[in-house]
Amino acid sequence: MALALLSGLGVTALLFSGVSRLEHDKVALAFQQRAGARLFQLQQGVGGAIASVGSVNQLFASREHVSRKEFELFTRPILRQHPYIQGISHLRLLSHAERAAFEADMARLLPGTVVTELRDGRPVPAGARPRYRVVDYVVPLAGNEAALGLDTAYPVHDEAARARAYATGQPSASDLVRLAQGPAPRVGVVVSMPVYRHGAALDGSDARLAALEGETAAVLRPSDMIASLHAAGQARMAGHAGMDLRVYAAAGESPDKLVFHAPPPAAPARDTLPGWLYPTSGERVAQPFDVAGKTWLMVARQPGGALVEDHLASIFTLGLGAILSVLGAAYVNTLASRNHDVQRRVDERTAQLKQLNREMLLRDRAIESSVNAIIITAALPGNPTVYVNPAFERLTGYGGADMLGRSPRALYRDDLDQPGVAEVRAAIREQRDGHAVVRCYRKDGAMFWNELHISPVRDEHGGVTHFVCFQHDITAIKAYESELRHQATHDALTGLPNRVLLQDRLHQTITHSSRKGHRLWVVSIDLDRFKFTNSRLGHKGGDRLLRAVGERLQLALRPVDTVARIGGDEFALMLLPEQGSLTPRADQVQRVLDCLAAPLHIDGQELFLTCSAGIAVYPEDSAETGPLMERADIAMYRAKEMGGNNYQFYTAAMNERLGERMLIENALRTALERREFVLHYQPQVDIASGRIVGLEALIRWQHPELGMVAPNRFIPLAEETGLILPVGAWVLRTACEQLMAWRADGRRDLRVAVNVSARQMAEQDFVQSVADVLAATGVPPHCIELELTESQVMSDVEHAIAVMHELKKLGVQLAIDDFGTGYSSLAHLKRFEVDVLKIDQTFVRDLTVDPDDAAIVTTIIALAANLGLEVISEGVETREQLAFLRQHGCQQMQGYYFSRPLPAAALEAVLRDNDGLFGDLEHAGAERTAGQAT
Structure with a gap:
């Protein structure tokens, strides 16, 4: 019995030892599986964070310039997906010469921002260095303000790894660094990728380094990142024993590299077994893994103490064996048989667990992400x-x-x-x-x-x-890239091709035309007096006007031709020959000009637009796209000089005229402050009495090198550049001061006429500026006559009527200059609050020999008489012209027949001679003209 009992106890001890060993192996295997799954999860999570840096890097690789707004919109979803990312930034290589401009730009985004560096863990203004690597964009800005403008190149960290990343284009992770963000020192890891110049060839490490412009980087909080991944793993591993998990940012278990430690949860005392019966081996798994070129280490340890739930079989075996041993030796064979059965089942279960482990590893890799x-x-x-x-x-x-x-x-x-x-x-x-x-x-x-x-x-x-x-x-990314390509080649306002696409099409068409022997025309188009029209319509109205112009240009052309918007009010056309012809025809260009000349209705206003066009011909003018476009521009400027609303073909002589134009334009900018402008005055004479009743103030430019510059050479330039505003103000003030001097000499019946430009009328404070001059000089308002050209009045009728109404409130006289040369209607004329109509000299020149001109002049005189307006004839040069005007009732005249425009000092003699005149206008005019000619 004792022997049976001892044998039973011995067998029980052996069975207990075997089952405990199998249970230990099972627990160890399950622990290794969990450790492997945790490592895979860490690798996937870190890989996802690094992949986000790659996606941001692709944004900069896909286009030449990424705005701060586009960067923020692109990175926000990434930050929501990876909350452990402190911030995503774009770092820019900056020279010391660019530092001031960069700091000024950053200060507009965040006042007080300067280029900083980390010293003793705190950002301070960076010292002067030849080169910086500063944070240009950072999202989110809140919480990362200290990183904006931070020079990450100082102090030097991991430059060898960064150099490899620059040479290969791969992501690179830094060692643990102290972050500038946060109220307390924080430790992070910076994962960065190099950004190369858009479009640069990257066919080698040297080429990559030469094209380097900066970096895209993500600052990871490793403890938060691993804690987040660990928490997700804990949820999936619910029901399993815990583990002691440590993660080091290095290959070794250095305490200062420890970034995460998750101790196992303490098991209740009732669930643990005594150590003398179930000793633990302290299973340990140490696995390195890669973080963007840096090797990190995960160490997992099995917690001490055996749990009851893991050793139920051995406990049951021990208890049952003891009971069976006490029952006697009779049960020894049964017990042995049972032990054999248990062993077989344990072996089968172990095999099943191994197979399940292989399948679970395969499924885990596919399902984790x-x-x-x-x-x-x-x-x-x-x-x-x-x-x-x-x-x-x-x-x-x-x-x-x-x-x-x-x-x-x-x-x-x-x-x-x-x-x-x-x-x-x-x-x-x-x-x-x-x-x-x-x-x-x-x-x-x-x-x-x-x-x-x-x-x-x-x-x-x-x-x-x-x-x-x-x-x-x-x-969605592909669609965004397609939209970016469209924006890069088309004008955002009109949808027309821009300069880039035009040059590409022009290059392709030139290649095709060279094989076919065809000619093509490049036409540069600029709207006449667009700045004046735009100032009246406002920004939005001007945009609608440009869109309408783009639509008209497309309607005027064939599908095979190209229309592009170059910028502002500048358009360009590429015209191909019509079928059966080797060269385009001039009527194709004239069709465009006629289409634009039709009235436009914008914001309830009827507008009349004209344009100037310049034509360069391939291959006569050039066989290259750049020179062709430049020469079309030169020809367009020539068309503008000729009054607009026409087209000109490029000639070599236009280059010389362009140089003269640039010389005059440069000198014009300083002529006023150098006091090079002078006023000449041409008398306006009453035809019936021969008395001088008024004077027209005409500006002249006495240039120290060019001599006397004719007004038609610099007035259009002044209009175009906006210099006409200060020049016009000077003319009005100077004329008023001279008039006051004549009035002081006793000539109180004189009036002075001053020409007003379209740009002046477009100014909101024009009427007030006239009132200020009258008040400052003391000139009676009725002694000042403002001359408005018919074309400028008709360009915006409603605005002109409003301005004339305000001027009449001041008491000044208003005249329509060059009447008959524009396109005003009688319906408009009766609404204009004018006092004088001036007959343009083009009708007076041939009125004695051309019946049509004579009919126009007599009609204008009769129209003025019926409307109660005074009429002045310009350009009277002969006695026959004077006789015709007197016969048909013209009231006043001016012209070379009586007097040329003269300086104020020279005009004193004319005024004195006129004081003694008693109606003999023909004799006085003939003598004076002869004297001035001499």
Whole structure:
């Protein structure tokens, strides 16, 4: 009995030892599985954060300039997906010469921002260095203000790793660094990728370094990141024993590199078994993993103390064995048989656990990342699908039942002629990692852009058994890239091609025309007096006007021709020959001018626009796009000089005229302050009495080198550059001061006429400026006559009527100059509050020999008489002209027949002679003209 009992107890001890060993192996295996899953989770989480830096880097690679707003919109979703990212930034390489401009720009975004550096863990103003690597953009700005403008190149950290990243274009992680953000010192890891100059060739490390412009970087809070991933893992591992988890930002277990420590939860005392009966071996797993070129270490330890739930079988065996041993030796054989059965079942369960472990590792890798679609294929001919995750079904519409056993090539359908498809096939054939962007098709036939990452799965012997493919829908990114390309080649306001696209089309057309022997015309178009019209319509009205002009230009051209907006009110055309011809025709350009000349209705206003056009011809003027466009511009300026509303072909002589124009324009900017302008006065004479009743003030430019510059050479330039505003104000003030001097000499019946430009009338304070001059000089308002040209009044009738009404309130006289040369109607004329009509000299010149001119002059005289207006005839040069005007009732005249325009000093003699005149206008005019000619 004792022997049986001892034998039973001995057998029980052996069984207990075996079962405990199996239970220990099971616990150790489960711990290793959990540690492996935790490592995979860390790798995936860190990889996702690094991938976000890559996606931001692709934004800068896809376009030449990324605005601060675009950067913020692009990175916000990434920050929401990865809350442990402190901030995503764009770093810019900055020279010391650029520092001041950069700080001024940053100060507008965040007042007080300067270039800083970290000293003793705190940002301070950076010292002077030849080169900085400063944070230009950072999102979110809140909480990261201290990082804005931070020079990350000082103090020097990990420059060797950063140099490798610059040379390869791959992401690089820093060592643990102290962050400038936050009220207390914080430690982070900076993952950065180099940004190269847009469009630069990157065919080697030297080329990459030469094209380097900056970096994109993400600041990770490693403790928060790993804590977040660990918390997610804890939720999935609920029900399993805990582990002591430590993560080091280095290959070794250095205390100062410890970034995360999660101790295991303490088990209740009632759930633990005595250590003398169940000693623990303290299982430990140490696995390194890569973080953007840096090796980190994860160390997992099994907590001490055996749990009851892990050793139920051995406890049961020990208790049952003791009971059976006490019952006697009779049960020894039964007990032995039971022990054999238990051993067999344990072996089977162990085998099942190993098989389950292999399947779980495979499924874990596919399921862990649920954001992107995952498909697993077998490494067999045809690559049959063995698993797809739910995200794949959402992306493609194909479920697991649809794809199992089928090749993923079904996603390409018949669209197999793609570079990305060839890359996928090569990666599978060579059993390597692969990356491609391909066009795929959903189950309903809809096309989407798919970014693929393929990785082979190897067994314990290194053989490839499966392929895992991560897929991401980038259709929205592709659409955004397409929109960026459209914006880069088209005008945002009108939708027309811009200069870039025009030059590209022009280059292609020149190549085609050189083979066919055709000519083509490049036409530069600029709207006449657009600045005046735009100032009246306002910014939005001007935009609507430009869009209307663009539509009219498109209607006036054929589909094979090109119209582009170069900028402002400048447009350009590329005209091809019509069918059956080798060169374009002039009527194609005239058709454009006529189309633009038709009345336009913008914001309830009727507008009349004209344009000036310059034409350069291929190949006569040039065979290159740049010179052709420049010479078309030169010809356009010549058309403007000739009064606008016409077109001119480029000639070599225009280059010389352009140089003269630039010389005059430069000198004009300083002529006023150098007092080079003078006023000449031409008498206006009453035809009946011969008395001088008024004087027209005419500006002259006495240049020290060019001599006396004619008004028609500098007045259009002054209009175009806006200098006419100060010049016009000077003319009005000077004329008023001279008039007061004549009035002081007793000539109180004189009036002075001053010409007003369209730019002056467009100014909001024009009427007030006239009132100020009258008040400052003391001139009676009725002694001042403001002359408005018919064309400038008709360009914006309602505005002109409003201005004339306010001027009449001041008491000044108003005259319509060059009457008959514009396109005013009688309906408009009766609304104008004018006092005088001036007959243009073009009608007076030939009125004695041309019946048409004579009829126009007599009509204007009769019209003025019927409307109660005074009429003055300009350009009277002969006695016959004077006789005709007197015969038909013209009241006043001015011209060379009586007197040329004279300086104020020389005009004194004319005024004295006129004091003794008694109606003999013909005799006085003939003598004076002869004297002035002498």
